[in-house]
Amino acid sequence: MDLRVIVEYDAETNSYSAVCPELPGCTSCGDTKQEAMENVKEAIELYLEPDSKEISPSATVYEVSV
Numbered sequence: 001m002d003l004r005v006i007v008e009y010d011a012e013t014n015s016y017s018a019v020c021p022e023l024p025g026c027t028s029c030g031d032t033k034q035e036a037m038e039n040v041k042e043a044i045e046l047y048l049e050p051d052s053k054e055i056s057p058s059a060t061v062y063e064v065s066v
Helices: 033-048
Strands: 006-010 015-019 027-030
Touching: 006 033, 015 033, 027 033
Parallel strands: none
Antiparallel strands: 006 015, 015 027
């Protein structure tokens, strides 16, 4: 799966921010562009990781491939 990542330099913090627009709230940062990209990749992986929360026995669970 390919996702867009927007990396911008922030002069106020002297670091780079990385945002994945397709995943609301999925952001990270780093001291370099490369570090920001590595960090946001990890953030995306964690964002997409299945949740281990308890599911009601009456619920129906589906898996969706995109």
